[in-house]
Amino acid sequence: MFMQRVYILYIVMAAWLKGEAPRASATRGIDSAAKNLGYEFLEKCRKNGFKTAYVERPEALASVFSEWAAHWSIKSLMIAGLSGFLKETIFNALISVKKEITCLELPDLPSDLTLFRASSLGVFRVYAGVAETGGLIVLDDWGSNLASLIPEYTVGLLEAGEVVSDYWALTSVLRQRDIGGMVIISGPSSTSDIELTHVIGVHGPVEAGVIVTGFELDE
Amino acid sequence: MNRGKILQVLSNAREIDTRWRSMLSMTEKSRGAILSLPPQYLQGLLAARQKTQENLATLLEKTVDSARRRGCQVFVAETAEEALRYIVELAKRRGVKRVIKSKSMTTEELDLNHALSSAGIEVVETDLGERIVQLAGQRPSHIIAPAVHLSREDVARLVKERRNIAVDPSPEAITRFFRKDLWQSFQEADMGITGANIVVAEDGHVVIVTNEGNGRLVTTMPRILVSVAGIEKIVESWEEAFHVLRVLPASAVGRDATSYITVIGPRAMSRHGQVPEYHLVLVNNGRLRAGSEVWLKEALRCIRCAACLDICPTFRVLGGHIFGDIYTGPMGVLWTAITRDVKAASEIAKYCVSCSLCLSACPVQIDIPLAISRIKDASGNQTTRERMLTMYERYAALGSSFPRLFNWLQGSRITRRLLESILGIDRRRMMHRFKGGNLYKALGERYLEAQEADVVYFPDTYATFMDWGIGLLAVRVLEANGYSVAVPKTAGSGMPSIQYGFHSKARQIAEKNVRMLKSFVEKGSKIVCTEPTAAYCLSEAYPKILGSEDSKKVAEATTELVALLATEGKPAQRPMSHSANSAIFYHHPCHSRLLAKGRPSEELLKRLGYSVSTIDYGCCGIAGTWGMRVGVEGYLISSEIGRRVADLILATGAKEIATESSVCAQQLRQFTGLKVRHTIRYIAEYLGIQDRDSDALNF
Numbered sequence: 001m002f003m004q005r006v007y008i009l010y011i012v013m014a015a016w017l018k019g020e021a022p023r024a025s026a027t028r029g030i031d032s033a034a035k036n037l038g039y040e041f042l043e044k045c046r047k048n049g050f051k052t053a054y055v056e057r058p059e060a061l062a063s064v065f066s067e068w069a070a071h072w073s074i075k076s077l078m079i080a081g082l083s084g085f086l087k088e089t090i091f092n093a094l095i096s097v098k099k100e101i102t103c104l105e106l107p108d109l110p111s112d113l114t115l116f117r118a119s120s121l122g123v124f125r126v127y128a129g130v131a132e133t134g135g136l137i138v139l140d141d142w143g144s145n146l147a148s149l150i151p152e153y154t155v156g157l158l159e160a161g162e163v164v165s166d167y168w169a170l171t172s173v174l175r176q177r178d179i180g181g182m183v184i185i186s187g188p189s190s191t192s193d194i195e196l197t198h199v200i201g202v203h204g205p206v207e208a209g210v211i212v213t214g215f216e217l218d219e
Numbered sequence: 220m221n222r223g224k225i226l227q228v229l230s231n232a233r234e235i236d237t238r239w240r241s242m243l244s245m246t247e248k249s250r251g252a253i254l255s256l257p258p259q260y261l262q263g264l265l266a267a268r269q270k271t272q273e274n275l276a277t278l279l280e281k282t283v284d285s286a287r288r289r290g291c292q293v294f295v296a297e298t299a300e301e302a303l304r305y306i307v308e309l310a311k312r313r314g315v316k317r318v319i320k321s322k323s324m325t326t327e328e329l330d331l332n333h334a335l336s337s338a339g340i341e342v343v344e345t346d347l348g349e350r351i352v353q354l355a356g357q358r359p360s361h362i363i364a365p366a367v368h369l370s371r372e373d374v375a376r377l378v379k380e381r382r383n384i385a386v387d388p389s390p391e392a393i394t395r396f397f398r399k400d401l402w403q404s405f406q407e408a409d410m411g412i413t414g415a416n417i418v419v420a421e422d423g424h425v426v427i428v429t430n431e432g433n434g435r436l437v438t439t440m441p442r443i444l445v446s447v448a449g450i451e452k453i454v455e456s457w458e459e460a461f462h463v464l465r466v467l468p469a470s471a472v473g474r475d476a477t478s479y480i481t482v483i484g485p486r487a488m489s490r491h492g493q494v495p496e497y498h499l500v501l502v503n504n505g506r507l508r509a510g511s512e513v514w515l516k517e518a519l520r521c522i523r524c525a526a527c528l529d530i531c532p533t534f535r536v537l538g539g540h541i542f543g544d545i546y547t548g549p550m551g552v553l554w555t556a557i558t559r560d561v562k563a564a565s566e567i568a569k570y571c572v573s574c575s576l577c578l579s580a581c582p583v584q585i586d587i588p589l590a591i592s593r594i595k596d597a598s599g600n601q602t603t604r605e606r607m608l609t610m611y612e613r614y615a616a617l618g619s620s621f622p623r624l625f626n627w628l629q630g631s632r633i634t635r636r637l638l639e640s641i642l643g644i645d646r647r648r649m650m651h652r653f654k655g656g657n658l659y660k661a662l663g664e665r666y667l668e669a670q671e672a673d674v675v676y677f678p679d680t681y682a683t684f685m686d687w688g689i690g691l692l693a694v695r696v697l698e699a700n701g702y703s704v705a706v707p708k709t710a711g712s713g714m715p716s717i718q719y720g721f722h723s724k725a726r727q728i729a730e731k732n733v734r735m736l737k738s739f740v741e742k743g744s745k746i747v748c749t750e751p752t753a754a755y756c757l758s759e760a761y762p763k764i765l766g767s768e769d770s771k772k773v774a775e776a777t778t779e780l781v782a783l784l785a786t787e788g789k790p791a792q793r794p795m796s797h798s799a800n801s802a803i804f805y806h807h808p809c810h811s812r813l814l815a816k817g818r819p820s821e822e823l824l825k826r827l828g829y830s831v832s833t834i835d836y837g838c839c840g841i842a843g844t845w846g847m848r849v850g851v852e853g854y855l856i857s858s859e860i861g862r863r864v865a866d867l868i869l870a871t872g873a874k875e876i877a878t879e880s881s882v883c884a885q886q887l888r889q890f891t892g893l894k895v896r897h898t899i900r901y902i903a904e905y906l907g908i909q910d911r912d913s914d915a916l917n918f
C-alpha cells in the first residue's frame with residue numbers, strides 16, 4: 001500500500017514580491033517599555049477571544065505552535081509574510097504533532113479556496129498591534145489578508161516593538177503611505193444575530209491566536 | 220399603521236419578552252462600555268460629527284476629489300433612483316450574475332436588492348441576520364441585529380422551508396449551517412457590495428466595521444467591488460474616523476472593538492492581489508436638504524450604533540417592523556423624515572412616548588424626542604384629544620378647586636367611560652386624587668412675592684394643584700438646609716404641548732416661564748424642581764425651543780432639588796424612623812437621566828442610611844399623559860411595559876418605592892401595588908420635618 005507522509009505547504013509570497021513593508025516601530029531593539037506594551041496588548045487580545053503567547057526566542061515559537069496545533073484539526077497551511085527560517089520553524093513544529101499532512105505546491109492561488117477553508121491554519125505577519133483595543137493590523141498585504149481570513153484557525157505574529165498604544169498612532173502611517181487596504185482584526189469571527197447569543201466562528205476563523213515576539217521576525 | 224398588526228404584536232407576550240430582555244441586556248452592555256471610555260473620545264466624536272453636520276456639502280466635494288485622485292470610480296447619487304440606476308447598469312455592463320452583499324442600511328434604503336433581482340441578478344446577503352431576513356422575505360427589524368425578532372426555532376424552520384435542510388435549532392448549529400451554505404456564494408460572486416460606516420474625506424477611504432468576517436470576504440473575493448455610502452458617513456480626517464471607531468463598538472455592542480475593521484481603498488486587498496474594479500457610490504437622497512432644517516440636521520450625526528433602539532420603551536414592545544420604516548426605532552423616525560417625508564415619519568412618531576431615553580443614550584447627543592415633536596407638529600396630524608391633553612393644567616386647577624367632585628368623577632365607572640370617550644383617558648388607568656387647594660395658597664404670599672432668594676422653586680402642575688404637600692416639603696427641606704426660597708407663580712412646564720407636537724403653544728409657555736424666572740437667575744438664584752419633567756423642560760427643551768440667551772441662562776441655573784441636596788445639602792444627623800429599615804426600591808425617572816450623572820437621589824438616600832436598591836430597566840412606560848390614553852397609542856403599550864417593570868421591582872423584595880416623577884409614581888403604584896413616595900418625603904423624614912399634608916393617596 002502506497003502510504004507516505006506528504007506535506008502541504010502553501011505559501012503566499014505576496015509580501016516578499018512586493019518588497020518588505022516598513023514596520024510601525026522605528027527602533028528595532030525591544031526595550032522594557034515595548035515589552036510592557038506588548039503584554040498589555042496581549043492581555044487585551046486575550047479578552048477579545050484570541051489565544052495569546054509572548055515568546056522571547058525563536059526556538060520557543062515551535063513549542064507554542066505544537067501546543068496550539070495539538071488541539072486543532074489541521075490538514076493544510078497558508079503562510080504569509082514570514083521569513084524562510086520562521087516558515088521552516090512553524091512547519092516543523094506542525095508536522096511534529098500532525099503526521100497526516102499532504103504536500104501540494106502551487107504556483108498561484110487556486111480559484112477554489114475551499115482546500116484552505118476547513119481544517120486549515122493560516123499564519124500571517126501582523127503589521128502592528130493596537131494595545132488599547134487588542135487589534136492586529138494587516139496593511140496592504142493581500143497574502144496576510146487571506147491567511148488571516150480564509151482558514152479555520154489563524155495565528156498572527158508581530159514583534160513587541162510593533163505594538164502601538166492606540167489607533168491614533170497609525171495616523172501618520174496612513175498619511176505617509178498610499179494604502180490600498182487595511183484590516184484591523186480584534187478577535188475571531190463571531191455573531192450575536194440569533195437571539196443575541198454570542199457564537200464564535202461565522203465566515204472567518206473559528207479560532208485565532210496572536211504571538212508577540214521579543215526578537216526580530218524579519219531577520 | 221394597521222391597528223390589527225399592533226394588536227397582534229401585543230398579543231405575542233413571548234416575542235415581547237424576548238425583545239425586552241435582549242434590548243435590556245444590550246443597553247446595559249452599551250452603557251457600561253460607554254462609561255468606561257475616556258471622555259475625550261466622546262467629545263472628539265461629537266465635534267467630528269458636528270463638523271460633518273455643518274459642512275456636509277464641502278466634505279462631500281473633498282471626498283469625491285480625494286477618492287478620484289486615488290483611482291476610485293466615484294458616483295454621487297442625488298436620489299435613490301440615480302444610485303440604483305448606476306449600480307444596476309454597472310452590474311449589467313460587466314455581465315454580473317451574482318452579487319454578494321455585506322450589511323448595509325443604505326442599500327436597504329435604496330431597495331437595491333429588489334432592483335438587482337428585477338434585472339435578473341441574484342443577490343445574496345451574507346451577514347447572518349440579513350441573510351435570515353432575506354430568506355424570510357422580511358426587512359431588518361433592528362439596524363444592527365436585523366433578525367432579533369426571530370427565535371432560533373423560527374430560523375431553523377426557515378432553513379428547512381427555504382433550503383430544505385434540517386438544522387438543530389441552536390444558534391451554534393444554525394451559524395455552522397450558514398458558514399457552509401454561503402461559502403460557495405463568496406467563491407462564485409462577480410460583484411461585492413458593501414455599505415460604509417465611515418468615509419474619510421482626506422483620502423477617500425471607506426471603512427466598514429463587522430464581526431462575522433463576511434465584510435472581509437465581500438471585499439476580498441469578487442472581481443468588482445462597490446461601496447454604497449450615505450454622505451453623512453463622511454468625516455474629514457483619520458483622527459476623526461478613529462473617534463468613530465472607538466465609540467461605535469462600545470455604544471453598539473458594548474465592546475472596545477468589533478472583530479474586524481476593514482479599510483477599503485481603490486486597491487483593496489483582493490484575493491489575487493490584483494487591483495479590483497472599485498466603485499464608490501455616495502448617496503444624498505435628502506441628506507443635504509436635512510442639513511438645512513434646524514430641527515432635523517442633528518440626525519446627520521448618527522453613527523448607526525442602535526443604542527437609541529435598545530433603550531426605547533416603545534421599540535422594546537413593538538419592535539422595528541411597527542416602530543420604524545426602513546430605519547427603525549427612534550433614529551428611524553428621523554431618518555424616515557430625511558429619506559422619505561414628514562408624513563411617513565409622523566405615522567411612526569405617534570408611538571413615541573417622549574421619555575427622552577434615546578437622547579440620554581445617544582453618543583452624539585441627537586435630540587431625537589424634540590425632533591420627533593417637531594415632526595408631529597409639521598405633519599399637522601395631531602388629534603383633538605391630544606389638543607385637549609395639552610390643557611391638562613387647567614383640568615388640574617379645576618380639580619383642585621372642586622376636589623370632592625373631581626375625585627368622585629375619577630372614581631365612578633360611568634364618568635370614567637365618559638372620560639375615555641371624550642378625553643381618551645383609558646378607564647383602567649389609576650388616577651391621582653385631588654387634595655383640594657393649591658401650593659400658592661398653602662405657602663402664603665411671602666414666597667409668592669419674594670423678589671430675591673437663593674433658590675426659586677418651580678413646582679409644575681402636580682405639586683401645585685394635586686399633591687402640594689410635596690411643594691411644602693420641598694420649601695421646608697430647602698430652608699432646613701439654609702437656603703432662602705421664592706416660589707413665584709409660574710405656568711406648568713408645558714410638556715404635553717411638546718410631547719404631542721404643539722410647538723407654538725410650547726413656545727408660549729416656555730417664554731412665559733423664562734420671563735418669570737430670568738430676573739431671579741440674573742440675581743444669582745438657582746432654580747430647583749421636584750418634578751423631573753419640569754427640570755427637563757427648563758434645562759433641555761426650552762433653550763432649544765426658544766434659542767434665546769435668557770432661556771440658556773435659566774437652563775444653566777436649573778437643577779432637580781434632590782440633585783442639589785445630594786451635592787450641596789448638609790442634612791443634620793438625626794435618628795432614623797421606620798422607613799430606614801424597610802427595603803426601598805429607587806425608580807430613576809427618564810428625564811432625570813439627562814440632568815445629572817449617575818443617580819444622585821439613590822446615592823443621597825443611601826447616605827442618609829436608607830436601604831435602597833435599584834434596577835436600570837429604563838422607562839416605566841407611562842411618560843406623562845401618554846400612558847393614560849386609551850388604545851394602542853397609550854395604555855396598551857404602557858401597560859405592557861408597566862407589567863414587566865413591576866415584575867422586576869417585585870422580584871427585589873422591595874416594600875416601597877422612591878422616585879421623583881408624579882406620573883411614574885402613578886404607573887408603579889398601579890402595576891406593583893406598592894406604596895410609592897417622592898424622595899423628598901424620605902429626606903424630610905430624615906430631617907425630622909413633619910409631613911402633615913401627606914395622605915395615603917399621595918406619593
Ligand code: SF4
Pocket residue numbers: 527530531532533534548549570571572573574575576577578587588
Ligand atoms: S423619546 Fe422615548 S419613546 Fe420616544 S423615541 Fe425616544 S426612547 Fe423612544
Ligand code: SF4
Pocket residue numbers: 520521522523524525526527528550577580581582583584585
Ligand atoms: S441616533 Fe444616536 S443612538 Fe441612535 S443610532 Fe444614531 S448615533 Fe446611535
